[in-house]
Amino acid sequence: MSEHATAAILTGQPLEGLDDYASVMDVFRASIARFADKPAFSCMGQTLNYRDLDRLSKDFAAWLQNETSLEPGDRIAIQLPNVLQFPVAVFGAMRAGLVVVNTNPLYTEREMAHQFKDSGAKAILILANMADKLERVLERTDIKYVLVTELGDMHGFPKRQLINAVVKHVKKMVPKFSLPMAMSFRETLRRGRSLSCEDVVREAEDIAALQYTGGTTGVSKGTMLTHRNLVANMLQARAAIGPGLTDGGETIIAPLPVYHIYTFTVNCLFMMETGNHSILITNPRDLDNFVKELKKQPFTGFIGLNTLFNALCNRDDFKQLDFSRLKLTISGGMALTKAVAQRWEEITGCPVAEGYGMTETSPIVTFNPIDAIQLGTIGKPVAGTSLKVIDAEGNDLPLGEAGELCVKGPQVMKGYWNLPEETAKTLDDEGWVRTGDIAVLQEDGYVRIVDRKKDMIIVSGFNVYPNEIEDVVTGHPDVVEAAAVGVSDDGTGEAIKLFVVSRNQDLDAETLRDWCKRELTGYKVPKFIEFRDELPKTNVGKVLRRELRDSQGNTE
Structure with missing residues (x-):
C-alpha cells in the first residue's frame, strides 16, 4: 500500500423492504396472492401456476405435519434434478418449518453418506434414478422417511x-433398488390433500437451508443460510436485476441445476418473488432437446454460465431461434470470457450481465447494471452490501490494489453447520466474510476478480477442491502421492490435471480414472494425468501446487 493511500470500502445502495418479511414463506404468500393465475414453473411441457404451487406445497406440508414425527428445524434432503417436484418440495418443507438440504443428484455414495450424516437429515426426497445409491448408504444416516419420485410424476395421465x-x-x-420404507412423492401429495396444514412461523434468523459447499480440507461444509439471508438476496436481486423486468410478465430459461445456490436463489426464489415464469431444463447437456425446448415459446430471460453460452453459440439450430423478446442474460458460477459474451450478443442481440457470488453469501454479491455492463468485471455491489480487499496481514487496501475480497451484508451466512472453527476462519466478528478470491475495487465502483487465493478449481461452474481428489487417488494401492490442479480448458473453463507418483510403473491413466469414477462425481474426475518421479515441495513437505500449475508436461 502506498504511504498516502487510504483504505476503501465499496457499498451498494440502501436495501429497502427487508423488514417487511420475516421469512421466505412470507414472500411466498405475498407472491401467491399477487400472481395466483400466472405460470410459475414449467418442465417437459407441464406448467404449474402459482395457485398450483400453493396447493401442492400445502398438501406436502400437511403430510409432513400429520404423518411424520418431523419438527420445525429438522432437516430434509432434496436430491432432484430440475423437475417440478423441486419447488413443490422446497416450499412445502418450508411451510412445515423444515430446513432444506439441497443435494446434488450426481453425488456418489460416499458424497451422499457424508452430506446426509453431517446435516442430520431425517427425511429425503430422491429421484428413483439414484435410489439404489441411497439403499446402500441409508444405514449410515439418520434418515427415517424416504420419499421417491419419478421423472414424470408431476404430469397428468397418460403422459406421466x-x-x-x-x-x-x-x-x-433406473437401477433396481429395495427401500421397503419408501413412499412415493405422489402418494404424500394425495394423502396431504385431506389433511389440515398450519404454516409454521419461522423467524428471520432461523435456518432456511443448509447449502453444502466444498472446503479447503476437502470435506464439504453445510452453509447455514437463514430466512433473512435468502429474503435479503431476493430483494437484492430485485434491486439489481428487477428494474429491467416486468413482475409477472417474464419467461426465464433455467438450465442450471436448481439444487445449486445460483439457480436456487435466482429462479426458485427471486423469480418467485417477482411472479415470473421459470422454464426448468432437466438435462441441458442434451443440447439437441434443449434447443428444441427453446423453440417452443418465446423467452425473455436466460440464466446461464460461460461454458453453456459457448456450447449453444456453436450450434446452427440455436442461431435460428427467435430472440426478439430476449432482454436479460445473466452469467454466474464461473468467469465469463469476453469472447463468449461478445459472440452471445452478436447471435442473440442481448448483452450478458455478469454477477458474482458464493454459497456463503446466498449467493449474490455483485452484478453488472443492465444498462451499463462492463465486460471483464463482476459489476458493482448489490444493495445493502459492502466490499473491501485486504492484504495477507488483514490490512484494508485502497482502490486499485489487489487483495482478498471480503463481503459484508444481510445475505452473509450465519456460519458453517457444526463447524465453529471453520466459521471463525471465514467470518469475522464484524460480519465480514473472506471470499478467498483476489480482487481489485475500481475507481468507478466496479469490481474485477484477478485471481483465486484458494486452490479451488471451477469445472463448468462447479467447485472442485484438490484435497478431495487427492484423498481419493491416494487411496489407490499403487499411488504414493498425488496433487490436483486446474488447467485452462476451452470446453469447461478449467479442467483437472492430476500429478501422480506411483510405486507401480504399469499403472496407467485410465485405471486411475476408473478408480476416481467409483468415488467422485463425474466433473471431479481428472481429465489429464501426468506421472512423475516426485512432486515439488516446500521445506516442510507441502506440495507446491502453483509450481505444478505452471509446469509443462505430457498429459494423457
Whole structure:
C-alpha cells in the first residue's frame, strides 16, 4: 500500500423492504396472492401456476405435519434434478418449518453418506434414478422417511406413465433398488390433500437451508443460510436485476441445476418473488432437446454460465431461434470470457450481465447494471452490501490494489453447520466474510476478480477442491502421492490435471480414472494425468501446487 493511500470500502445502495418479511414463506404468500393465475414453473411441457404451487406445497406440508414425527428445524434432503417436484418440495418443507438440504443428484455414495450424516437429515426426497445409491448408504444416516419420485410424476395421465416407462424400461436409467420404507412423492401429495396444514412461523434468523459447499480440507461444509439471508438476496436481486423486468410478465430459461445456490436463489426464489415464469431444463447437456425446448415459446430471460453460452453459440439450430423478446442474460458460477459474451450478443442481440457470488453469501454479491455492463468485471455491489480487499496481514487496501475480497451484508451466512472453527476462519466478528478470491475495487465502483487465493478449481461452474481428489487417488494401492490442479480448458473453463507418483510403473491413466469414477462425481474426475518421479515441495513437505500449475508436461 502506498504511504498516502487510504483504505476503501465499496457499498451498494440502501436495501429497502427487508423488514417487511420475516421469512421466505412470507414472500411466498405475498407472491401467491399477487400472481395466483400466472405460470410459475414449467418442465417437459407441464406448467404449474402459482395457485398450483400453493396447493401442492400445502398438501406436502400437511403430510409432513400429520404423518411424520418431523419438527420445525429438522432437516430434509432434496436430491432432484430440475423437475417440478423441486419447488413443490422446497416450499412445502418450508411451510412445515423444515430446513432444506439441497443435494446434488450426481453425488456418489460416499458424497451422499457424508452430506446426509453431517446435516442430520431425517427425511429425503430422491429421484428413483439414484435410489439404489441411497439403499446402500441409508444405514449410515439418520434418515427415517424416504420419499421417491419419478421423472414424470408431476404430469397428468397418460403422459406421466409414458415418461416414467421410457426412463425406466427403454433408457434403463433406473437401477433396481429395495427401500421397503419408501413412499412415493405422489402418494404424500394425495394423502396431504385431506389433511389440515398450519404454516409454521419461522423467524428471520432461523435456518432456511443448509447449502453444502466444498472446503479447503476437502470435506464439504453445510452453509447455514437463514430466512433473512435468502429474503435479503431476493430483494437484492430485485434491486439489481428487477428494474429491467416486468413482475409477472417474464419467461426465464433455467438450465442450471436448481439444487445449486445460483439457480436456487435466482429462479426458485427471486423469480418467485417477482411472479415470473421459470422454464426448468432437466438435462441441458442434451443440447439437441434443449434447443428444441427453446423453440417452443418465446423467452425473455436466460440464466446461464460461460461454458453453456459457448456450447449453444456453436450450434446452427440455436442461431435460428427467435430472440426478439430476449432482454436479460445473466452469467454466474464461473468467469465469463469476453469472447463468449461478445459472440452471445452478436447471435442473440442481448448483452450478458455478469454477477458474482458464493454459497456463503446466498449467493449474490455483485452484478453488472443492465444498462451499463462492463465486460471483464463482476459489476458493482448489490444493495445493502459492502466490499473491501485486504492484504495477507488483514490490512484494508485502497482502490486499485489487489487483495482478498471480503463481503459484508444481510445475505452473509450465519456460519458453517457444526463447524465453529471453520466459521471463525471465514467470518469475522464484524460480519465480514473472506471470499478467498483476489480482487481489485475500481475507481468507478466496479469490481474485477484477478485471481483465486484458494486452490479451488471451477469445472463448468462447479467447485472442485484438490484435497478431495487427492484423498481419493491416494487411496489407490499403487499411488504414493498425488496433487490436483486446474488447467485452462476451452470446453469447461478449467479442467483437472492430476500429478501422480506411483510405486507401480504399469499403472496407467485410465485405471486411475476408473478408480476416481467409483468415488467422485463425474466433473471431479481428472481429465489429464501426468506421472512423475516426485512432486515439488516446500521445506516442510507441502506440495507446491502453483509450481505444478505452471509446469509443462505430457498429459494423457
